[in-house]
Amino acid sequence: TPGALTAYSSNITIEIGLQSDNNQDPSYADNITVSEALADALVTSPILTSHEFDSDVSQQIGKDTSEIAQRYGANADLGDWQNVSAIGEALSSVRAHNLVTVTANWTTPAGAWAIANAVGEISVDHIGNYVNYIIARNASNLASNGQPDVTAQVISSATNPATVPGASANKKTLLILLLIVALVIGIALAFLADYLDDRIRNKDDATHLLQLPIYGEVPRTPDVGNSQSARRSTSPAA
DSSP states (O other), X not given: OTTSSEEEEEEEEEEEEEOOSOTTOTTHHHHHHHHHHHHHHHHHSTTTTSHHHHHHHHXXXXXXXXXXXXXXXXXXXXXXXXXXXXXXXXXXXXXXXXXXXXXXXXXXXXXXXXXXXXXXXHHHHHHHHHTTOOOOOSHHHHHXXXXXXXXXXXXXXXXXXXXXXXXXXXXXXXHHHHXXXXXXXXXXXXXXXXXXXXXXXXXXXXXXXXXXOOOOOOOOOOOHHHHHHHHHHHSOOO
16 A cells, blocks of 8 residues: 555644734733644644644645646646545644644655645634634724734745655554564575485485485384384284
8 A cells, every 4th residue: 555654744834923013012922822822722622633624725735736746747646635534634733832833744745745835825824713713804803802813924834755654654564564574584494494404314315316226225223112012012822
């Protein structure tokens, strides 16, 4: 299965924040705290694995075909990029303050980059909707509810895909593979040992080795116990 033991990983780093025009604003420190909380919500909540988010990622990949073609060619293999559930399973994330790094593990390098890049684009455009935060669309709304816009900015673009262990490279699979390999090696060693064994074990081996006919054969001396039992069985009854 493609990608069973080998996959490709691409990362993108996004900064989550609240829009603030003045660092001297008394609420600036609070905005930093809220920004970190929003970044934590993106990492710990099921946003990245939700059907809505992954559907948007899949649709964005379809819109990015020209950009993908410039990087990986017109017929780049993106894998099953229309499978929304597969996209959700491919995404993972970590947070450092209000910086969120999203990792996409995929079966093809072009697909891994396309997914990571689409995650960044979707986050920049719709991050407020995903974190369920009220966004002020204009100045009048901002004045009425006092809540600034939630923003997302791509700090580090999608990285070039790197090779990583695939989804099926778990302990159980590796143990089965090692067992099969050990069995094959054991059988091969047994045949090799038999092939290298040049001892003469019977008359056929002697004939084959010496290329001479056999005119007679000395039988093996019977064991002591066997010879005595044989004489008792052949002795006449009194």
